[in-house]
Every structure is written in structure tokens, then in C-alpha cells.
Amino acid sequence: MNTHAIRAIYRFEMARTFRTITQSIASPVLSTSLYFVVFGAAIGSRMGAIDGVSYGAFIIPGLIMLSLLNESISNASFGIYLPKWSGTIYELLSAPVSYLEALIGYVGAAATKSVMLGVLILITARLFVPYHIEHPLWMLGFLLLTAVTFSLFGFIIGIWADDFQKLQVIPLMVVTPLTFLGGAFYSIGMLPPVWQKIALFNPVVYLISGFRWSFFGQSDVNVGISLAATLGFLALCLGIVWWIFRTGYKLKS
Amino acid sequence: MRIATEPAPSGVGEPIVQVSGLGKTYAGGFQALKNVSLSIRRGEIFALLGPNGAGKTTLISIICGIVNPSEGTVLADGHDIVRDYRAARAKIGLVPQELHTDAFESVWATLRFSRGLFGKPPDPAYLEKVLRELSLWEKKDNKIMSLSGGMKRRVLIAKALAHEPKILFLDEPTAGVDVELRHDMWQMVRRLRDDGVTIILTTHYIEEAEEMADRIGVIRRGELIVVEDKAVLMRKLGKKQLTLNLQNPLPRIPDDLAALPLELAGDGGILVYTFDAQSEETGIADLLRRLGEHGIAFKDLHSSESSLEDIFVGLLRSDANAAREPGA
Ligand SMILES: Nc1ncnc2c1ncn2[C@@H]1O[C@H](COP(=O)(O)OP(=O)(O)O)[C@@H](O)[C@H]1O
Ligand SMILES: [Mg+2]
Numbered sequence: 262m263n264t265h266a267i268r269a270i271y272r273f274e275m276a277r278t279f280r281t282i283t284q285s286i287a288s289p290v291l292s293t294s295l296y297f298v299v300f301g302a303a304i305g306s307r308m309g310a311i312d313g314v315s316y317g318a319f320i321i322p323g324l325i326m327l328s329l330l331n332e333s334i335s336n337a338s339f340g341i342y343l344p345k346w347s348g349t350i351y352e353l354l355s356a357p358v359s360y361l362e363a364l365i366g367y368v369g370a371a372a373t374k375s376v377m378l379g380v381l382i383l384i385t386a387r388l389f390v391p392y393h394i395e396h397p398l399w400m401l402g403f404l405l406l407t408a409v410t411f412s413l414f415g416f417i418i419g420i421w422a423d424d425f426q427k428l429q430v431i432p433l434m435v436v437t438p439l440t441f442l443g444g445a446f447y448s449i450g451m452l453p454p455v456w457q458k459i460a461l462f463n464p465v466v467y468l469i470s471g472f473r474w475s476f477f478g479q480s481d482v483n484v485g486i487s488l489a490a491t492l493g494f495l496a497l498c499l500g501i502v503w504w505i506f507r508t509g510y511k512l513k514s
Numbered sequence: 515m516r517i518a519t520e521p522a523p524s525g526v527g528e529p530i531v532q533v534s535g536l537g538k539t540y541a542g543g544f545q546a547l548k549n550v551s552l553s554i555r556r557g558e559i560f561a562l563l564g565p566n567g568a569g570k571t572t573l574i575s576i577i578c579g580i581v582n583p584s585e586g587t588v589l590a591d592g593h594d595i596v597r598d599y600r601a602a603r604a605k606i607g608l609v610p611q612e613l614h615t616d617a618f619e620s621v622w623a624t625l626r627f628s629r630g631l632f633g634k635p636p637d638p639a640y641l642e643k644v645l646r647e648l649s650l651w652e653k654k655d656n657k658i659m660s661l662s663g664g665m666k667r668r669v670l671i672a673k674a675l676a677h678e679p680k681i682l683f684l685d686e687p688t689a690g691v692d693v694e695l696r697h698d699m700w701q702m703v704r705r706l707r708d709d710g711v712t713i714i715l716t717t718h719y720i721e722e723a724e725e726m727a728d729r730i731g732v733i734r735r736g737e738l739i740v741v742e743d744k745a746v747l748m749r750k751l752g753k754k755q756l757t758l759n760l761q762n763p764l765p766r767i768p769d770d771l772a773a774l775p776l777e778l779a780g781d782g783g784i785l786v787y788t789f790d791a792q793s794e795e796t797g798i799a800d801l802l803r804r805l806g807e808h809g810i811a812f813k814d815l816h817s818s819e820s821s822l823e824d825i826f827v828g829l830l831r832s833d834a835n836a837a838r839e840p841g842a
Contacts, residue, residue, distance in 0.1 A: 263600070269630025276623065348614030352673065355578040355608050356631040357600040513582050514540055 266358045270366025271373075274340050278374050285336070286378060289328050293382045296324050297389040300446065305390070311448050314477050317390035321383070322473040323445030329379050329404065330411050330440060330465070334432045337371035337415030342428055345419070345512075354513065360506035364416070371412035372405070379404050392476065399484075400475035406491055407468055413498040420511050439465040444473075449481040464494060529553040529589075530681060530712045531577065536586035538572050538736075546572040548736045550586070554681075554714055559707050561727035561744075562716040569736040570716040571611055574683050578608045590681060604632060607679030611686045611716075613666045617659035621650060621669055624658060625676050632677030644672050648702070664695045671702070682706060684715040688722060700726055754817060756787040756798060761811040768808050774801065785812070 278285050301317030308316040344350040353363060386392065394400050422428040443465030449457055460466050461482075471487025474480035480487065504510070531554035538547040546569045554560050562570050575581035577588050579599060588595045593602035616624050625641050645651040648668045653661060658669060667687070674682060684703070688696040703726060707713055717723055723730050724744065731741040740747070763782035774797070775788045785805075789796050805812070 263633045265630045265633045265635060269627050272630075273619075273623070273627045277618075280618065344616075347616065348610075348612055349616055351578075351580055351608070351610050351614060352628060352631060354580045355603060355606070357603040357633055358631060359600075509582055513580065 263358055263362050266356060267362050267366045267369075270353075270363065271370045274367060274370030275373065277340075278336070278370070285332075285374065286381065289332055289378055290381050290385055293324050293328050294385050294389070296320070297386055301386075301390045311451075312477070312479050314479075315390065318392040318476075319448075319473075320446055321386050321390070321392055322476050323440075323443075323469050324386075325379050325382050325404075326407065326465070326469050326472055327437070327440045327445050328382055329375050329407055330436050330468075331432050332378050333371060333375040333408050333411035334415035334418060334436060336374050337368055337412040338419035338422065338428055338432075339415075340367050340371055341416055341419035342422055345423075350512070360502075364413075364502060364506075368409065368412045368416055371415060372408040375408040375412065376404055379408070394476050395478040396475045400472070403468075403472045403475055403491070406495070407472070410491060410495040410498060413495065413502060417498060417501050417505065420505055423511070436465075439463050440469070444469050444481060464490060467491060528556055530556040530591055531714070532589040533573075533577070534587050534589075536573070536576060536588065537584045538569075538576060538581065539584045546736050547576075547584075550733075550736075550738045552731060552738060552741060554712060555729070557707065557710060557712055558728040559703065559713045559715070559726050561723035561730045562714065562733060563718065563720065563723045563730055564716075564733035565718055568733045570733055571685055572736075573733070574608070574685050574714070574716065578606055578683060579603055580608075600633075604677070605680045606683065607674035607677065607681070608683045609667075609670050609674045609685060609687060611689065613663065613670065615658045615666050615669060617657070619658055620655050621645070621658060621661075621672070622654040624669065625654075625672055628673040628676040634677045640678070641672075641676060644675050647705070648672050664691060667691060667695075667699075675706075679711065681712045681714070684713065686716055686718070688717070688719070696722075754789055754796075756789070756801075756815060756817050758785040758787070758805075758812040758815045759783065760785055761813055764810065768810075771804060771808070774804075785810075 297317065297320075300320055305315065305317040305320075310316065311319045344353060418428065418431050442460070443463045444460070449460050449466060449470070452460060467482055467487040467490035470481040471484050471491065474484045474487065505512070531552075533550055533552040533554075536547055536550040537545070539545045550569075550573060562573065564570050572581060576583045577590065577595060579595060579602075583596075588602075590602040591605045593599075593605070595602045619627075622641075622645075625645070626636065629636065629641065642651065645654055648671060650665065650668055650672060653665065658666060661669065671684075671687075687699055687703075691699065700722075703713055703715070715722075715726065727744050729741065730744050730747050732739050760783050764778060764785070765782060767776050767778060767785075777786045777788070778784070779786055787798070787801055789798070
């Protein structure tokens with residue numbers, strides 16, 4: 262194992278994060294805080310509790326997921342897209358680094374950053390709404406698992422993308438809508454029956470539901486199914502990455 | 515500079531890079547390399563010469579692991595570059611043709627990154643030495659984007675040396691570089707060679723190959739057409755012949771043309787003029803005028819050159835500007 266290489270990539274990526282701290286950490290925390298102000302403190306006080314949980318608290322897991330998904334994808338995709346775009350990827354390709362090592366470095370750094378962000382949002386939420394976490398270890402577990410899975414997904418997007426627009430299109434056009442429709446702001450149980458069925462095709466529903474269960478001990482879908490769905494997506498991403506590396510897709514001619 | 519960490523290599527002159535039957539067909543069907551076989555000797559400076567698009571970068575990229583080969587094998591210091599890529603790549607440093615740099619990083623950060631990437635533990639003292647040798651030490655905390663083009667090229671060299679490679683590839687190191695920096699670069703390459711690093715550089719400047727190389731390989735349209743010691747090659751390269759088929763055979767060369775490099779052949783029916791292909795003044799116009807004065811008429815004329823010369827003349831034409839550059 263070339264641990265020096267893993268460390269070098271990880272450090273390099275983390276340094277980039279801290280150099281751009283305003284846009285990489287501060288701005289997502291700020292925008293999520295605005296949701297808490299609007300939906301938690303202002304509107305939330307006029308809304309009834311959902312399944313016994315105050316509306317302000319109810320949206321915390323969904324909002325964290327929203328940031329987590331977007332940030333994981335954009336960190337990881339940008340991390341690998343940037344060297345491709347600037348041409349510095351030549352160095353990675355010519356180094357005695359296995360694909361697994363490169364993956365651990367890039368995805369590890371992206372996931373670290375999103376977990377940091379998730380925790381920061383959780384702390385910030387405390388300023389606006391009181392909440393209690395029922396299963397803190399599961400909560401951390403889901404946080405970590407989602408961060409890693411979607412960093413992996415972002416890594417794939419970063420390799421696939423050959424311009425900045427492609428880099429943005431999936432987070433913007435797919436992930437954000439799926440998150441909003443996946444119960445970030447409501448319980449799937451509040452939808453008409455037909456839409457409840459349709460919602461089950463939305464993978465983000467399982468992420469949010471499982472994460473919400475770790476907070477409040479109740480969920481739209483069984484937590485076991487949530488976990489299985491997340492792990493399934495992780496396996497799918499790993500499979501794609503394995504194929505990318507085996508074929509050199511968009512990396513090597 | 516401490517580059518080669520191993521004791522003096524046994525058997526200087528044995529191949530350190532062994533390319534066998536290498537071929538590359540890019541997606542889309544373009545065949546960029548055709549059955550290339552080449553041995554690079556330990557400790558030499560090898561210049562790969564060829565016009566743009568000949569396949570120089572492709573060859574280097576395959577050896578360094580950036581492009582997948584379609585056929586053939588490469589051994590770097592005895593290690594197969596595909597099966598045993600870790601050991602092979604650890605020995606190799608690459609300075610790419612294009613100035614690919616991390617604009618927002620500092621020189622120091624990017625150098626540390628390179629060393630780590632190649633699996634070496636941190637060694638600030640060594641990196642400092644590399645930077646000092648390249649006159650970059652004062653710039654170590656500067657962001658790369660604030661550096662000039664020549665400085666960026668040096669940063670790329672420093673990165674390539676960060677892991678103490680034994681084999682260094684320089685892909686067109688002096689393309690678009692001013693004359694002064696070019697001479698610095700040549701000096702640096704010689705210093706590295708003196709430290710035991712094997713150097714393979716590509717260029718399309720004949721002068722550069724002439725100045726630097728121990729041996730020269732010429733590549734054209736994906737084929738390695740010649741590999742020679744520089745001295746041998748330069749002799750062949752320097753001469754070119756103009757052959758005139760005469761209307762009427764000459765018994766002998768007229769006395770006042772005797773000073774010219776002329777020879778009669780084919781029972782006096784063929785006049786051969788040998789000249790220096792690289793000099794500005796070929797003397798052909800003068801020759802033809804003087805033949806006219808003697809009433810020596812010819813049916814046709816052609817320049818008979820070895821295929822090698824052919825290539826180089828083509829090269830010189832395609833890159834006339836570079837060839838004429840003063841001081842180069
Ligand atoms: N990724 C690629 N896909 C298709 N063709 C390529 C690719 N890279 C290089 N080529 C072609 O291969 C030939 C050799 O290119 P290259 O090795 O860069 O030549 P050189 O370095 O000698 O100028 C050129 O005709 C070039 O257009
Ligand atoms: Mg080239």
C-alpha cells in the first residue's frame with residue numbers, strides 16, 4: 262500500500278478545502294441556517310408537529326442530507342475534475358499509485374469535508390430549534406455512509422464530466438429535486454397514496470428516512486430497508502468505479 | 515543533486531529502458547506508434563527527434579503509464595511497466611510537454627505532493643536542494659500562477675525530480691523557451707546525467723539533439739526509423755547530394771570546377787555534387803551558373819539523399835524558424 266500517496270492526495274485535497282473555506286464550508290452552513298430561520302423559527306411555529314416532532318426539528322435530518330448529498334458530490338467531482346481539466350492528472354496517472362489508493366485519497370477527503378459540514382449544520386441548528394437525537398451512533402453511521410457513498414458518486418461524475426456544465430448538471434437537475442421530493446420538508450406519509458408509491462422509487466427517500474429514524478426513532482420506511490438501499494447504492498458506485506479504473510474510461514487513452 | 519540513491523550501477527551501458535514491439539492505435543483507429551523497439555542505455559542522454567505528430571509524446575506517455583499500449587512491452591529498470599507498474603514508475607520522472615500546473619498551489623506544496631504521490635517519505639532537505647539547483651528556492655512560497663512560463667517549466671522539472679528518479683523523461687523541454695533558459699536547461703540536464711540519471715528527451719530542434727545527446731532516435735509517422743550514436747548520425751546528416759544527368763557525357767571535370775565537391779559517375783554521364791545540407795549556402799545556384807558557362811547541359815537533376823537526410827531536411831523545412839533561431 263502506498264500510504265505516502267494516500268496521505269499526499271488527502272492532504273492536498275483538504276488544503277484546497279481550507280483555502281476555499283468560504284465557499285466550501287461557510288456558504289453551505291449559512292444557506293442551511295436560512296432554512297432553519299424560515300421553516301424552523303418563522304413558519305415552523307405555525308405548523309403542527311409531525312408524528313409528535315416539532316416542524317423545526319423534523320426538517321433537520323432532511324436539511325443535513327440535502328447539504329451532505331450536494332457537498333459530497335460537488336467536492337469529490339471537483340476534486341478529480343480539476344486535475345483532469347488543468348492537465349495535472351498526468352502526474353497521478355504516472356505515479357506508482359493503485360486505483361484504490363487514489364480513490365481512498367480523493368473520496369476520503371471529500372467525505373471528511375461533508376461530514377465536517379454535516380456536524381457543523383447540526384450544531385448550528387441548535388441555535389434555532391431544540392432537538393434530541395435518539396440513536397446518535399446510528400446517526401453518525403448514516404452520516405458517514407452517505408458521505409462516502411455520495412463522494413464516490415461525485416468521483417464518478419467528475420471522471421465522466423468533460424466540461425463544467427456536466428459537472429453541475431447532476432447535482433442541480435437530479436439530486437436537489439430528488440432531495441426536495443424525497444421528504445426533506447415533509448413526511449412521505451403526508452402525500453396522497455399514489456404519490457407515496459411513486460416516492461418509493463426515489464432513492465433519496467431511503468436516505469432521509471433512515472437518517473430521520475436515527476434522530477426521532479420513527480421513519481417513513483423501515484430503517485433496515487433504508488440501510489440496505491444505501492449500501493446497495495454504495496455497491497453500485499463501487500462497481501462503476503471498478504469498471505472505470507479497469508478500462509481507464511475518460512482517464513487513459 | 516542526490517538523485518540516484520543506489521550505488522554506482524553495475525554494467526554501465528546495459529539497457530535501463532527496454533521497449534519491444536510497441537504499438538499504439540488510438541480510439542478512432544489512428545495508429546500513432548508502429549512496432550517500436552528501442553533500448554535506452556543506463557546513464558545516457560537519449561534524444562528522440564521527430565516532427566510534430568510523429569508519436570514522441572505517445573511513446574513517452576506509454577512508458578510513463580499515461581497511455582495504454584496497444585501492443586508490445588516496456589521494461590523500466592527491469593520492471594514491466596504494466597504488470598509491475600509500482601516498481602517501474604517509482605524509477606521514472608516525467609516533465610510533460612505542456613505546462614500543466616496547479617495554479618493555486620505554492621511551489622513547495624506541489625513539490626511535497628509529488629514526492630508523496632511517488633511513495634517517498636517527506637525529505638525537506640532534499641526538496642530544498644532540488645529547488646536551489648533550479649533557482650526556485652526564493653519562489654517556494656509563491657503560488658504557481660504568479661510564476662513566468664520558464665519558472666513553471668522549472669517547477670515541473672522539480673516535481674519530476676521530487677522522488678529521486680533514475681530515469682527522467684523531458685518532453686520538449688525547451689519548446690517555446692527563450693535562448694538563455696534553453697542553455698540553463700541543457701546545463702541542468704548534463705548535471706543530472708553526471709549524477710547518474712538516465713535522460714530521455716524529445717525535441718524537434720536538431721541543434722538540441724546535437725548539443726545534448728549521446729544517441730539519437732528519429733521517429734516519423736509512428737515509426738522509429740533510425741537509432742544512432744550522435745557522432746555517426748551527424749556525419750550522415752550533414753551531407754546531401756545533388757545528381758545531374760548530363761546531356762552529353764563528360765570525359766573529366768573541367769579544371770576550374772575542380773575545387774568544387776564534384777564527382778563524375780556512370781561513365782561521365784552523371785555529375786554528383788555533395789554539399790552541407792545544414793549550411794545556409796548550398797552553392798547550387800552558383801554550380802548551375804558555372805555549368806552553364808561551360809556549356810554543360812543536363813537532362814534532369816534530383817537530390818539523392820539517404821532516407822535519413824530526407825527526414826531531416828523535411829524537419830528543417832517544417833521547423834525553419836526554430837532552425838534559424840540565433841544562438842540555438
Ligand atoms: N488521445 C489521442 N487520440 C487520438 N489521436 C491522438 C491522441 N494523442 C495523440 N494523437 C495523435 O497521434 C499522433 C502522435 O501524437 P504525439 O505523440 O503527440 O506526437 P509528437 O509528440 O511527436 O508531436 C498525432 O497525429 C496525434 O494527433
Ligand atoms: Mg509531443
